Amino acid sequence: MESLPNAAPGEWLKPLLDIVWHDMHAVVPRGFPAYARIFHPVVRARPQDTGTWHGHPRTDVLPLDEEPVRWSVVAGAFGTKMHPLAQFHRLLGQVPNRQEIFDSEGWRYSEPLTGNLAPNVLAAVAARLCEHTSTPDKGVSAIWEGWGGLTSSIGYARLTFSDDSTSVENTPDFAALDGGSGSGLLPTEVINGGTLNLPGRAYYLFNAAPQFYRDPGWVNHVPWHHSPQFPQSPSVLWPADKSWVLVTEIDFDSTVVAGSHELVSALVRDPAIEALPLDEGADLTWDADVPNRPRQ
Structure with missing residues (x-):
């Protein structure tokens, strides 16, 4: 895992991104034939003894049943509709308020991770990505410079x-x-090597090809997180032939892949991945199912 000495390998992305935020293309490059939105898994839990939180103080330390579930399962539990522009809190039928959410069967739901794609899901995604590039063993991983402890x-x-x-x-x-500077995870020579500066974001670049992520064990071999127990997925990933780009924006609870129609179809069909096709120009802050909601 080597850092790249300069930002040159990522300069091709700059003209494909919007300088002003109108939609997802402030972080996801324009100009690709198709796009897919990959939804980060949701974890739900409930006590093993009763199967419900009802009657248990929230501070109880209990043996729990825990399971990752798809957003479509959440929509089914709360009687809402899953769609490509879905916002998680609206699937719950609530405004975002960070309160605990319970369904009628006693499950408590956590929010999906933002800015981070789970290693097992990334491995499934990487398998499909490698099938749709001529350079699966050559590529670049970009890591947002702002993650805690990277530089100091x-x-x-x-x-x-x-x-x-x-x-x-x-x-x-x-x-x-x-x-x-240099007392954090990344050595001084990496920090001083420069960053890829994209609209509103800057990234350190590493020589980490898509093939690398097919094994979830990648979490043990990267220099940008403190522990494999709390792994951090790449913020942006692309192969040397630039046939696609994967973007896990730090403020998104989903990952967007820009690529061919065939790649998007493969991602959507894969049972290990929850993904839906996304239109170019999609605004992931806009929920079409909410009438009269002004665009933000």
């Missing part, structure tokens, strides 16, 4: 537990809390 250890700490004490260690390598 300031403000990032790790809790460690033993039988009789709890201590706080700053990461990485017990660096001082006031550590400057």
